[in-house]
Amino acid sequence: MRSRISRGIGHEVGHVTARHSVRQYSANQLTNFGIALGSIFIPDANQTTNQITQLFGSALLRGYGREHELEADRLGAEYLARSGYNPNAMLDVIGVLKDQEIFEKEVAQSEGREARAYHGVFSTHPANDKRLQEVVNTAKKLSEETSSANYVGLEEYMSYMDNLIYGDSPRDGILRGHRFFHKELGFSMSFPWKWNVANYPDRLLLTAPNGEAIIQITAEDINKKLSIRDFMIQRMGLNNLERESSLNINGLNAYTGISVISNKQGAQPTRFTVIYFEQRAYIIAGRSKVAKKFSKFDQTIIDTAKSFHKLTKNEEELAKPMRLKVLEANNETRFSSLARQSPLENHAESKLRLLNGYYPNGEPNKGNLLKIVE
Numbered sequence: 001m002r003s004r005i006s007r008g009i010g011h012e013v014g015h016v017t018a019r020h021s022v023r024q025y026s027a028n029q030l031t032n033f034g035i036a037l038g039s040i041f042i043p044d045a046n047q048t049t050n051q052i053t054q055l056f057g058s059a060l061l062r063g064y065g066r067e068h069e070l071e072a073d074r075l076g077a078e079y080l081a082r083s084g085y086n087p088n089a090m091l092d093v094i095g096v097l098k099d100q101e102i103f104e105k106e107v108a109q110s111e112g113r114e115a116r117a118y119h120g121v122f123s124t125h126p127a128n129d130k131r132l133q134e135v136v137n138t139a140k141k142l143s144e145e146t147s148s149a150n151y152v153g154l155e156e157y158m159s160y161m162d163n164l165i166y167g168d169s170p171r172d173g174i175l176r177g178h179r180f181f182h183k184e185l186g187f188s189m190s191f192p193w194k195w196n197v198a199n200y201p202d203r204l205l206l207t208a209p210n211g212e213a214i215i216q217i218t219a220e221d222i223n224k225k226l227s228i229r230d231f232m233i234q235r236m237g238l239n240n241l242e243r244e245s246s247l248n249i250n251g252l253n254a255y256t257g258i259s260v261i262s263n264k265q266g267a268q269p270t271r272f273t274v275i276y277f278e279q280r281a282y283i284i285a286g287r288s289k290v291a292k293k294f295s296k297f298d299q300t301i302i303d304t305a306k307s308f309h310k311l312t313k314n315e316e317e318l319a320k321p322m323r324l325k326v327l328e329a330n331n332e333t334r335f336s337s338l339a340r341q342s343p344l345e346n347h348a349e350s351k352l353r354l355l356n357g358y359y360p361n362g363e364p365n366k367g368n369l370l371k372i373v374e
Contacts, residue, residue, distance in 0.1 A: 073094065092357075095357075096354070096357065099354055099357075099359040099360075100354060101115075102359075102360070103347075103350055103354060103359060103360075107347060111194070111196060111209065112209045112210045113196055113207065113209065113210065113211060114211070154369065155369070158326045158369045158371070159326070161324050161326055161371055162324065162325065162326040163323050163324065163325070164323060164324045165321045165322070165323055165324075166321070166322045166323055166324050166373050167321065167322050167373075168199055168321060169321060170183055170184060170319065170320070170321050171184060171201075172199055172200075172201055173185070173199060173204075173319075174318065174319050174320070174321055175197055175199055176318055176345070177345050178190060178191045178192070178193055178195075178197075179191070179318070180197075180199075180204065181311060181315055181316075181318050181319035182311070182319065183311060183316060183319035183320075185219070185278075185280070186277075186278065186310060186311045187277060187282075187308060187309065187310060187311055188308075188309055188310075188311050188312070188315050188319075189217070189304065189307045189308050189309075190304070190307040191206055191215075191304060191307075192206065192208070192300050192303075192304065194209055195207060195208050195209070195215075196209075202218065203216055203217060203218045204216070204217040204218075205217075206286075206304070208297065208300075211289055212288060212289050212290075212293065212296075212297070213286065213287065213288040213289060213293070213296075213297040213300070213301075214286060214287065214289075215284065215285070215286035215300075215301055215304055216283075216284075216285050216286070217282065217283070217284050217285075218282075218283045218285075219280045219281065219282050219283070220235070220280065220281050220283065221279060221280060221281075222276060222279065222280060222281040223235075227255075228246075228253060228254065228255035228274050228276055228281070229241075229244070229246075229255050231274060231281055232255060232257070232272060232274055235281075236272070236274075236283070238257070238259045238272060240259055240260060241257035241258065241259055241272075242257060242258045242259070242260075243257060243258050244256065244257030244258075245257070247273070247306075249275055249305065249306050249308055249309075250306075250308065250309035250310070251309075251310075252275050252276065252277055252308070252309075252310075253275070253276050254273060254274060254275040254276070254305070255273070255274050256271065256272065256273040256274075256302065256305065257271075257272055258270065258271050258272070258298075259272060261287075266291065267291060268287050268288075268291055268294075269287065269291060269294045270285055270286065270287040271285065271286050271287070271294075271298055271301045271302065272284070272285050273285075273301075273302065273305035275305065275308050277308075277310070282308060284301070284304060284305040284308070286298075286300075286301030286304070287301075322343055322344075322373050322374065323373070323374055324355075324371050324372070324373060324374075325371070325372050325373070325374045326369055326370070326371055326372075327369070327370055327372060328367060328368070328369055328370075329364035329365065329366055329367065329368040329369075329370055330366055331366050333363070333364055333366075333370070334363055335349050335352050335353055335356075335358065335363065335364075336349055338352055338370075338372055339352055342372065342373050342374075343373060343374065344373055351373075352371075352372065352373070355371045355372075355373075356370050356371055
């Protein structure tokens, strides 16, 4: 079966069976984590939703901690051994996570933002971590007591990778540089240069360099009996709109205004723009990290909303996802040349190296199977 996938699944199942999210919640009591995305803009956001987001978001952003990670690795290696896989594979998968962490830190530094670490508990590469090796050796003893656990299945794994979607799914929309295309919903937008864009299933979150401002884009089903202004007041609870006005954005009805939202950071002026398109209301909300800098970013927030338009025929091709393609390396294959031919726009060579376990250096040998992006 797909041994590389099994390694990662084994590790994550280890977190679940050891109840690390719940245990971390009890230990930290959600202190000092900040406000969930859902409550950044809407003053009456549901408190329970806020806590759930914090519970799992904290683990995603900061990791579970060294003891929890080691326990998950131990359980994951044990599951691999019991399933007939070589538990040494756990070292490989954690090595991939470590390489990804190193790459993320380098990119974050160049973009002037905080790195989003995942495993993040090993000061050295996992292959040199004695405690992790002890974890794997314990699982190896289990495999010796039960059955042979040496299955790798690289060729089968690579066959599953061929033609797999890479990056954004069409269902969530496709990000190309600073432009966003959503074929299913039929719209496109442009985002500010050098802003970081996170494409979640239920929202887009744009972050300015150094985290100085954020823009959030969501969509809700609309009641056409409501005017856009009434939608903002009745459905969004924005009763204190200022500097409000109707807009025509590329032939679509829209409404914009500023509302002062009170939260843990104090009173925050926030620009809201709502656009009616087909059966949905698209909500573009933005604010600065520091209230006194709001005027610096307000026009950027408005321009982002004004970029919203119906997807054109020419843009439909750009709305298609990138896919993985498996190829066999020859004597001339180099990651630098593969990167030049790749549609990946930023750090293409590093991303291809990460995909294939050659980060930060090294070249494939003739006959090696590689994953590229087309």
